Amino acid sequence: MKVYVVGLGPGGFNEITPRAMAAMEESDVIAGYSVYIDLIKDKFSHKTLLTTPMKREVDRCHMALEEAVKGKTVSMVCSGDAGVYGMAGLIYEVSQQYDPVEIEVISGITAACSGAAILGAPLIHDFAVISLSDLLTPLELIKKRLEAAAMADFVICLYNPSSKKRFDYLMKACDIIVRYRSANTPCGIVRNIGREGEEYKVMTLKELRNTEVDMFTTVFIGNSKTKVISGKMVTPRGYKDV
Amino acid sequence: MKVYVVGLGPGGFNEITPRAMAAMEESDVIAGYSVYIDLIKDKFSHKTLLTTPMKREVDRCHMALEEAVKGKTVSMVCSGDAGVYGMAGLIYEVSQQYDPVEIEVISGITAACSGAAILGAPLIHDFAVISLSDLLTPLELIKKRLEAAAMADFVICLYNPSSKKRFDYLMKACDIIVRYRSANTPCGIVRNIGREGEEYKVMTLKELRNTEVDMFTTVFIGNSKTKVISGKMVTPRGYKDV
Numbered sequence: 001m002k003v004y005v006v007g008l009g010p011g012g013f014n015e016i017t018p019r020a021m022a023a024m025e026e027s028d029v030i031a032g033y034s035v036y037i038d039l040i041k042d043k044f045s046h047k048t049l050l051t052t053p054m055k056r057e058v059d060r061c062h063m064a065l066e067e068a069v070k071g072k073t074v075s076m077v078c079s080g081d082a083g084v085y086g087m088a089g090l091i092y093e094v095s096q097q098y099d100p101v102e103i104e105v106i107s108g109i110t111a112a113c114s115g116a117a118i119l120g121a122p123l124i125h126d127f128a129v130i131s132l133s134d135l136l137t138p139l140e141l142i143k144k145r146l147e148a149a150a151m152a153d154f155v156i157c158l159y160n161p162s163s164k165k166r167f168d169y170l171m172k173a174c175d176i177i178v179r180y181r182s183a184n185t186p187c188g189i190v191r192n193i194g195r196e197g198e199e200y201k202v203m204t205l206k207e208l209r210n211t212e213v214d215m216f217t218t219v220f221i222g223n224s225k226t227k228v229i230s231g232k233m234v235t236p237r238g239y240k241d242v
Numbered sequence: 243m244k245v246y247v248v249g250l251g252p253g254g255f256n257e258i259t260p261r262a263m264a265a266m267e268e269s270d271v272i273a274g275y276s277v278y279i280d281l282i283k284d285k286f287s288h289k290t291l292l293t294t295p296m297k298r299e300v301d302r303c304h305m306a307l308e309e310a311v312k313g314k315t316v317s318m319v320c321s322g323d324a325g326v327y328g329m330a331g332l333i334y335e336v337s338q339q340y341d342p343v344e345i346e347v348i349s350g351i352t353a354a355c356s357g358a359a360i361l362g363a364p365l366i367h368d369f370a371v372i373s374l375s376d377l378l379t380p381l382e383l384i385k386k387r388l389e390a391a392a393m394a395d396f397v398i399c400l401y402n403p404s405s406k407k408r409f410d411y412l413m414k415a416c417d418i419i420v421r422y423r424s425a426n427t428p429c430g431i432v433r434n435i436g437r438e439g440e441e442y443k444v445m446t447l448k449e450l451r452n453t454e455v456d457m458f459t460t461v462f463i464g465n466s467k468t469k470v471i472s473g474k475m476v477t478p479r480g481y482k483d484v
Contacts, residue, residue, distance in 0.1 A: 009259065017351070019256040058483050081351075083358040085479065089366035092476045093484045100472070105359035109259070109323075109349045113249075116325040117347035124331035125379070126387055128370040128396060136480035137367070145368055145394040152390035153383070154370060230342070234334040237327065238378035241300050242335045
């Protein structure tokens, strides 16, 4: 009668918290998008593992909740943090159609944090996290948020910066941001965070505009104070005696 | 000759990643603010533990880097994530005064994520993280960021919402935000995340305005879509078939 919504972090077991591992160990059923179940299935092969493909998020919640109301303990797993563009919200929403089920969200390390660590320290000061996917959000609202974040000099972290259909969205985003900050603003991209093929690149906003990224990439755009130190992207907090 | 900048997460050992634990185990020296060193000192009492009090962040970096250039492996520990208002940036900045030292940032779970998990799922959609501390940031810039985030309907997470000197800053922040969203917007506060005395409260923006908080509190302000489900704060991502 319980659903844990578990964030697995960037990918490797060494970035899954003991609390998240304990929840999965305690569970009868582990449910998730097939790619995330693949990450953990060897360790939990004695559990009932339930998967749905991408874009079947609502089905996945029903699947988990049906098991929970049958009396099972269920872990719904997500990459990164379950509460940042993850399944934690949807589980609460769909749960309203069921008898009361206890829900506990267990945080994992989201790509904003794991990606920032690889790039250096871009998120040391106020930042905005924006998804460029317009699958569930009107493009006009995304543009408004980009504009507001750029105007108020937030460091900006972009999730879902590209897809086949949205191949030019990062370019459009950069075109909005460059109206408010220098084309030489340090930016960074990180791909396959915590997984095989992990790579990062620090570049200017102008270079970022002309960079092709894919859906496995997280993008960071510095604020007016961000600088490059030893090839890394660093946003100062403002200590005067450095 | 290496400095790990390690995020300890919210407080308990069960939310420290194996990667963070391994870095501390590998280190000769563990440095940090005395409160964070207290959290881990029993487990690492065989290491050299170096502390400085609050507001001595630059000294703390020199202390860590001096050990590193002597050939030691050093972990600089921070609560939450080392890259979100943490020491990762300052270490890079101060390191420029030393011979080259390898720096590796290891993420932990930041209060935005651990607090969100306790409140339900407030950060499921685009969000802005803003510190209300004007110790290192001009108040005018903080206000500008609050206004921009409110205007563009970001969920807002506030760090450092109060201190003795800044007892009315949360009230001021709410007064800015309420110009752009309903006084009934669901909000939440979480105190002592992951530690003894952990508590949370879900309330309206109007109620938040008149709530006293302290420096151990993280504040969440919903966007126009955020709702309360089973007493928790939930921001929908926008799935239409729920």
